[in-house]
Amino acid sequence: MTTRFAALCLILASILAPAARATGDAPVRARPIGISQYEDWSSRGGVYRKSLEFRCGQGFESACLDLCGDDFGCSIPESYCRDCAGAAELRLMNFFKFAGTYFVNAGRARFEEGPSLAAVLRSGNFVSISSRSPYNVWTPFDAPELRARFQSLCAPHPSEDPIVIFDVNERRQPTHARWVLCANEGGLVAFEIARRAVLVPENRVLRSAPRSVP
Amino acid sequence: MQRFERVRALALLAALIATTTSPRDVRAQTTYLRTYKSPNLNPIRFANKAQCAADSREAATSVFLVVDAYAAGKFAHGIAKATDGDPNAAAAEGMRRFRYTVGKLIGLVSHRLLSGEIPLLPTNLTTANSAREYVAIARLRCDGREYCPALDAYLSRVWAMTPGDLAADPSFRRRSPTGGSELRCRYLKRFSNLQGHLLSGKPSQNSLNQIALDATRASDILDDCWAPQLDSRAYVQLWEIKGVGDAEWRSIGFDYWNSLRIWLSWAWRNLPLRLPNAGEFSEVFRSLPLEEALLFVPNGCESIVPPACDSAHLSVGALRELAVKGSPDSLRDLPNGPTGEIIRRPEPPVRSGDPAGLFEGDANTWAKEFRGRVVSNSLLLRNRLNDGLNRLSVLSRHLPADYVGQKIDEEARLAVADPVRKNQLYYLCAEFDYAANRSFGLLRDDLALLAQSRFLDGLPTNWSSNELNEFQRYYEGIASSALASCERLQKEKFWQDPGFVLDRSGYLPWFKEVLNDAEQGVDAATSATPGADPRPASGRPLLSLRTAGEATPFCWSGSHCARLALADIIGIYSAFTYADSLLPFQAAVPGAPIFNPYAERTACQVYDPWFKTRASVVELMVDLGNAAAFGWNQIPAFVTVDIKRGQVTSLRKLMAEGKLKFVPEKEKDHWAWTAGIDFGSLAGVPCVLAITSGAPALSPGVPYVFEGLSIGACKANEKHRLEVEGSRMNNRAGGAGSGCVACYLSFGSAATAVGSFAGNAINPLKLGVYLFRAFARFHKSMSDGEDVPRAYSLDIDRITRTYLAYGGVPKKCVRGLLEGKDCEIDTCESRAREYLERSYPGSNFLAVGTQKVNNQLRSIRFETDRCKGGLDLEMKTVFGDDCELHDFFRVSAIKGAGACARAFPPGRR
Structure with missing residues (x-):
C-alpha cells in the first residue's frame, strides 16, 4: 500500500515539477522566434508594477544580453510617469491622437552621440507606451485604428506590438517621443520618431526645416 | 401667568x-439628552454679506474635500484590460483604494505637520522669516514658478529629518506639538442643516431646531471615512481642525493649508514608503494626477489660500460658475475674463438660497455633476490650447505673414468675378477688425498680455513661452497684412456690389459669440450658402498635410488661413484666461473658495466690508458736531453727510513675475453734504428745506418722519421741487437750481418751534433732539442687516442639548444660543x-x-x-x-x- 502510494507521489511529482518551475517568479514563456517584447503591468508581490519585457529567441541572445544581461530575456522595471494616468498630460494626448499622422518613423535610431538604448532603459529614465497602454484615455483600449497607427511607426520592420519610448524630465514627465521599438522574427530594431513636415502644394520652397519633435 | x-x-x-x-x-x-452622541463637529458660523467678506481673510478650520476618483477607476480598468483581469471589478477596487490612500495620506501629512515633525511652509514668501531655505528655493530657484526639481529634493531631505535635526535648525518653523490637535475626517452623505450656514446669514429659532434635529440623526448625514461600502466614484469629505487655539490658528492657519497642499503633492510621488492603504495600486497610483482629482473648498466664508487680486484667485469664478446646478456645459469661445464679472456684479447675493443645488439629493450626485462639468470644460480648454498651438506652429513655419497678405489680395482679385466668394473676405475683415482694432481695445490688449505671460511654462507640454511669443508676433504680422488689405478693399467699396449677399453663418464660432452678445446674433436655423464655405469651387488648398498617401487640407485660402491663425490665438487666450482654475497643473493640491464670491471681490476692493461701519462712525461724528454747533441755540440749521463708497471702475492688468495681477482703479468715495435750514421756527410752517449737493438719494437718516408726511424723493439730476402746503404735496417741475431740493417734515422742527416759544438762549429740548437723532441714525445704520459685519458662531452640541432638554429650542434660549451662551436647563x-x-x-x-x-x-x-x-x-x-x-x-x-x-x-x- 505504502509503496504504491509512494510511487503515485513520485509520478505526480514528476508531472507537477515542471509546472512548479513554470510558476516561479519570473514569467516564463516559450522561447520566441526572433525577439518579442511587451509592456507588462502585472501584479508582482501583491502590487501592480510596470515593466518592459523582452524575450530573445535562438540567434538573438546578444540583444537580450545587451539590454538586460541575460541571454534569454528580462524585465526592465519602469517607474511612475507623472500625471500620465488621466487626461492631464498634453504630450501623451498629442501622441495617442497623432501617432502615425504627425508623429512618424524617421529612420533608424543612431546612438553615436549620447547613451545607447540599453543604457537609457537600464537607467530607468524613460516611460513607454503601446497601443494597449492604460495611460491612453483618448481612444478605446487597443482599438484597431490605434493599433494600426502604432504599427505604421514600424513600417520598415513590421511589429505586432510596437513600444514607444519617451524621454522624461526631472519630474518624470514624458517630454519627447524618441524611439519606437519594433520586434519581430528578424530581431529588435529601434527607430527615431519625428514630427511630420507638411506638404505645400504650391511648390513653395520651405523656408526652414520642419521641427523634428514638438 | x-x-x-x-x-x-x-x-x-x-x-x-x-x-x-x-x-x-x-x-x-x-434620543435623550444622556444618550445623545455628539457628531463632534466644529462650531458653524453664520455670517452676513459683510462678515462673509471680512471672514475671507481668515484661515478656515473646516473644509470640504471634493474628490473625483474617475481617473483612478479608469486607470485601474485599463490595467485590468492589459493584464486580462476583470476591468469592472478592478475599476471599483481602484476607486475604493484611491479613497483610502488619499485619506490616509492627508492624515499622515497633517499629523506630521501638527506634531512638528515637518516644518510649515510659509505662504507669504516676502514676509516669511522662517524656513529660509524653502523660501530661497521657492523664490530664487523656482523663480516664481510653482515647481522646480530643487523643491522636490528639499522636501525629500526634510521629510527624512528627525525631530532632533529639525529642532537644531533654527531656520525651520515648526508647530510646537500640543496634545489633541488633529485634522479629522468625515464622509459627507448629504448636505444638511449642519451646513445651514451656507444657505443663510442669520439663524432663526427654526434653523436652530433644524440643526439640532440633524445633529441627533447625524449618522444619516455623516459617515466614517474608512467605511468600505461608501460611494468612491465622486464624493465629499469634511475635514476639520481640532485642538488648535484661536490665537495660534490666526498665526499658522494659512501656512498649515499651504504646507498640507504642497506636502501632499510631494508625498504622492515621492513618499519613501508605499502609498498607504492603496493595495495593489500603491506603486502605479503615483502616475495619477492627484491635483486634478482633489479640490479643497472652505466650509463657510473663510479661505484656504489668502485672497489676492490676481488671475489665479479671480479665475476661481469659473469654478464657482460650474458649481451652480444647470450651468452651461461649455465655456465661451471668447471669455469675458474674470475681471469683467466682478466689476459687473460687485455685490452678488450670498447666503440666500442654494444656487449650487447642494442641498438637493446627496453629496455624491452633486460632486459627480460638478466634476463632470469641470472635466468636460477642462478637456475642451486643453484641446483648444493644444490644437491652437499645433496649428499655429505649422502656419507660422510655412505661411509667412506677407505671403498670406499676397494670397488675400489674389483672392480679392478673383472674387471680383465671383461675388459669392466676397463673403470669405468679409468674414476676414470683420473678425480681424474686431480683434485688432484699437477701439475694441480690450481684446487687443488682452492678446498682447499673452506674450508676457509665462503660463505655458507650468503646463505639461513642450511648448514654451518663447514659442508662444513667436506665434504672437506671427499673428500680429498676419493681422497687419490682413487689415491693410481690408482697408484697401473698403476704400474700393469692394462689398458694395449688387451681386454680393452677406451670409453670416460662415463666421467662426468665436465671432458668432461676439455677435450674439451684441444681439446681432446669427440665427442658428439659417442654412449656409456656398459663400459661407471656405472651400472654393475648384482649386487646391493653400496648405495641406499628407498622411499615408492622402492629403488632408489644412487651410484653403489666404483669408481662411489668416482667420484660423486668429481663431487659434483666441483659443490659446481662452485657455490662458481659465488656466488657473481649469488647467490646474500646479505642484500643490488646489483650494478654492467656491462658497464665497466675496473672497476675490474684497481682495480687489470691489467690496469693502468695513465701509458701512466707518461711514456710520463718520456720520455720527458729523451729527454730534451738529448737536454741538446748532443744538443748543436758536440757529435753525443743520448739516449732515451721507457717504457713498466710490466704485471700482476697472482692474488694470499688470504682469508681475509672469503672473497676472490686477490693480483696482477706484473712484473716490462720494460725500454728499446736506445743509438744511430749518424754517420751522421762523416761518411757522412745519417744513424744512434742504439742499443736497447732487446726492443720488436723500439721506435716509436725515430728519425722521414724525407727523405722517412722507419724505420727498430726491433723485440725481432730477430737478423737482416739492412744496408742502399744510398736508398736501405738490410735485412741481422746477427749472433753476443746481442741486436737488426736497421738503419734508422735520423731527427737529417741532423741538425748534418749542424752543423758539420758550425764548431761551439755550434750548435743551432741541439739543436733546439733535443728540437723539444722531444716535438714532447711527443705530439704524449699524443695524444694517447686510453691510455691517455680523456673525453667529453656533455650538452644535449646545443647541442640541437645549433642544433635547426642552423638546425644542425655546424662544427664551434663542438669543443666548446665538451669542454662544448655554441655555439653562x-x-x-x-x-x-x-x-x-x-x-x-x-x-x-x-x-x-x-x-x-x-x-x-x-x-x-x-x-x-x-x-x-x-x-x-x-x-x-x-x-x-x-x-x-x-x-x-x-x-x-x-x-x-x-x-x-x-x-x-x-x-x-
Missing part, C-alpha cells in the same frame, strides 16, 4: 411639530420629561414650569400633544434637589388637568 405660559407652550409645541419634517419623525425621535424638568416620553411613547411633552413644594418635592407642569389641558408631575428627589443622578428621584404622582385627566388618571405612576 399660568394661562399665558400655557398658551405660549402650546404655541411652541405647535410650531415645533409644524417645523419638523413630519409628525412621524418627531415621534420616532427617541433644569435637569429635573429634563429628566421628568424623559420619564414621561418613555412611559408614553409616541407623545411629546414640554415642561412649562416648576413649583417647589419643599427641597425635595416639586411639581412640574407639562403640556402634551396627547391631550389638552396638561398635567402635573410630582417628583421627589432623594439627595437634595438634584436630579443629575438618574435613579435618585421618584415620580410620586401624575395628575392630568382638563381633558388630560382621563389620559392621566390621578394616582398613576
Whole structure:
C-alpha cells in the first residue's frame, strides 16, 4: 500500500515539477522566434508594477544580453510617469491622437552621440507606451485604428506590438517621443520618431526645416 | 401667568411639530439628552454679506474635500484590460483604494505637520522669516514658478529629518506639538442643516431646531471615512481642525493649508514608503494626477489660500460658475475674463438660497455633476490650447505673414468675378477688425498680455513661452497684412456690389459669440450658402498635410488661413484666461473658495466690508458736531453727510513675475453734504428745506418722519421741487437750481418751534433732539442687516442639548444660543420629561414650569400633544434637589388637568 502510494507521489511529482518551475517568479514563456517584447503591468508581490519585457529567441541572445544581461530575456522595471494616468498630460494626448499622422518613423535610431538604448532603459529614465497602454484615455483600449497607427511607426520592420519610448524630465514627465521599438522574427530594431513636415502644394520652397519633435 | 405660559407652550409645541419634517419623525425621535452622541463637529458660523467678506481673510478650520476618483477607476480598468483581469471589478477596487490612500495620506501629512515633525511652509514668501531655505528655493530657484526639481529634493531631505535635526535648525518653523490637535475626517452623505450656514446669514429659532434635529440623526448625514461600502466614484469629505487655539490658528492657519497642499503633492510621488492603504495600486497610483482629482473648498466664508487680486484667485469664478446646478456645459469661445464679472456684479447675493443645488439629493450626485462639468470644460480648454498651438506652429513655419497678405489680395482679385466668394473676405475683415482694432481695445490688449505671460511654462507640454511669443508676433504680422488689405478693399467699396449677399453663418464660432452678445446674433436655423464655405469651387488648398498617401487640407485660402491663425490665438487666450482654475497643473493640491464670491471681490476692493461701519462712525461724528454747533441755540440749521463708497471702475492688468495681477482703479468715495435750514421756527410752517449737493438719494437718516408726511424723493439730476402746503404735496417741475431740493417734515422742527416759544438762549429740548437723532441714525445704520459685519458662531452640541432638554429650542434660549451662551436647563424638568416620553411613547411633552413644594418635592407642569389641558408631575428627589443622578428621584404622582385627566388618571405612576 505504502509503496504504491509512494510511487503515485513520485509520478505526480514528476508531472507537477515542471509546472512548479513554470510558476516561479519570473514569467516564463516559450522561447520566441526572433525577439518579442511587451509592456507588462502585472501584479508582482501583491502590487501592480510596470515593466518592459523582452524575450530573445535562438540567434538573438546578444540583444537580450545587451539590454538586460541575460541571454534569454528580462524585465526592465519602469517607474511612475507623472500625471500620465488621466487626461492631464498634453504630450501623451498629442501622441495617442497623432501617432502615425504627425508623429512618424524617421529612420533608424543612431546612438553615436549620447547613451545607447540599453543604457537609457537600464537607467530607468524613460516611460513607454503601446497601443494597449492604460495611460491612453483618448481612444478605446487597443482599438484597431490605434493599433494600426502604432504599427505604421514600424513600417520598415513590421511589429505586432510596437513600444514607444519617451524621454522624461526631472519630474518624470514624458517630454519627447524618441524611439519606437519594433520586434519581430528578424530581431529588435529601434527607430527615431519625428514630427511630420507638411506638404505645400504650391511648390513653395520651405523656408526652414520642419521641427523634428514638438 | 399660568394661562399665558400655557398658551405660549402650546404655541411652541405647535410650531415645533409644524417645523419638523413630519409628525412621524418627531415621534420616532427617541434620543435623550444622556444618550445623545455628539457628531463632534466644529462650531458653524453664520455670517452676513459683510462678515462673509471680512471672514475671507481668515484661515478656515473646516473644509470640504471634493474628490473625483474617475481617473483612478479608469486607470485601474485599463490595467485590468492589459493584464486580462476583470476591468469592472478592478475599476471599483481602484476607486475604493484611491479613497483610502488619499485619506490616509492627508492624515499622515497633517499629523506630521501638527506634531512638528515637518516644518510649515510659509505662504507669504516676502514676509516669511522662517524656513529660509524653502523660501530661497521657492523664490530664487523656482523663480516664481510653482515647481522646480530643487523643491522636490528639499522636501525629500526634510521629510527624512528627525525631530532632533529639525529642532537644531533654527531656520525651520515648526508647530510646537500640543496634545489633541488633529485634522479629522468625515464622509459627507448629504448636505444638511449642519451646513445651514451656507444657505443663510442669520439663524432663526427654526434653523436652530433644524440643526439640532440633524445633529441627533447625524449618522444619516455623516459617515466614517474608512467605511468600505461608501460611494468612491465622486464624493465629499469634511475635514476639520481640532485642538488648535484661536490665537495660534490666526498665526499658522494659512501656512498649515499651504504646507498640507504642497506636502501632499510631494508625498504622492515621492513618499519613501508605499502609498498607504492603496493595495495593489500603491506603486502605479503615483502616475495619477492627484491635483486634478482633489479640490479643497472652505466650509463657510473663510479661505484656504489668502485672497489676492490676481488671475489665479479671480479665475476661481469659473469654478464657482460650474458649481451652480444647470450651468452651461461649455465655456465661451471668447471669455469675458474674470475681471469683467466682478466689476459687473460687485455685490452678488450670498447666503440666500442654494444656487449650487447642494442641498438637493446627496453629496455624491452633486460632486459627480460638478466634476463632470469641470472635466468636460477642462478637456475642451486643453484641446483648444493644444490644437491652437499645433496649428499655429505649422502656419507660422510655412505661411509667412506677407505671403498670406499676397494670397488675400489674389483672392480679392478673383472674387471680383465671383461675388459669392466676397463673403470669405468679409468674414476676414470683420473678425480681424474686431480683434485688432484699437477701439475694441480690450481684446487687443488682452492678446498682447499673452506674450508676457509665462503660463505655458507650468503646463505639461513642450511648448514654451518663447514659442508662444513667436506665434504672437506671427499673428500680429498676419493681422497687419490682413487689415491693410481690408482697408484697401473698403476704400474700393469692394462689398458694395449688387451681386454680393452677406451670409453670416460662415463666421467662426468665436465671432458668432461676439455677435450674439451684441444681439446681432446669427440665427442658428439659417442654412449656409456656398459663400459661407471656405472651400472654393475648384482649386487646391493653400496648405495641406499628407498622411499615408492622402492629403488632408489644412487651410484653403489666404483669408481662411489668416482667420484660423486668429481663431487659434483666441483659443490659446481662452485657455490662458481659465488656466488657473481649469488647467490646474500646479505642484500643490488646489483650494478654492467656491462658497464665497466675496473672497476675490474684497481682495480687489470691489467690496469693502468695513465701509458701512466707518461711514456710520463718520456720520455720527458729523451729527454730534451738529448737536454741538446748532443744538443748543436758536440757529435753525443743520448739516449732515451721507457717504457713498466710490466704485471700482476697472482692474488694470499688470504682469508681475509672469503672473497676472490686477490693480483696482477706484473712484473716490462720494460725500454728499446736506445743509438744511430749518424754517420751522421762523416761518411757522412745519417744513424744512434742504439742499443736497447732487446726492443720488436723500439721506435716509436725515430728519425722521414724525407727523405722517412722507419724505420727498430726491433723485440725481432730477430737478423737482416739492412744496408742502399744510398736508398736501405738490410735485412741481422746477427749472433753476443746481442741486436737488426736497421738503419734508422735520423731527427737529417741532423741538425748534418749542424752543423758539420758550425764548431761551439755550434750548435743551432741541439739543436733546439733535443728540437723539444722531444716535438714532447711527443705530439704524449699524443695524444694517447686510453691510455691517455680523456673525453667529453656533455650538452644535449646545443647541442640541437645549433642544433635547426642552423638546425644542425655546424662544427664551434663542438669543443666548446665538451669542454662544448655554441655555439653562433644569435637569429635573429634563429628566421628568424623559420619564414621561418613555412611559408614553409616541407623545411629546414640554415642561412649562416648576413649583417647589419643599427641597425635595416639586411639581412640574407639562403640556402634551396627547391631550389638552396638561398635567402635573410630582417628583421627589432623594439627595437634595438634584436630579443629575438618574435613579435618585421618584415620580410620586401624575395628575392630568382638563381633558388630560382621563389620559392621566390621578394616582398613576
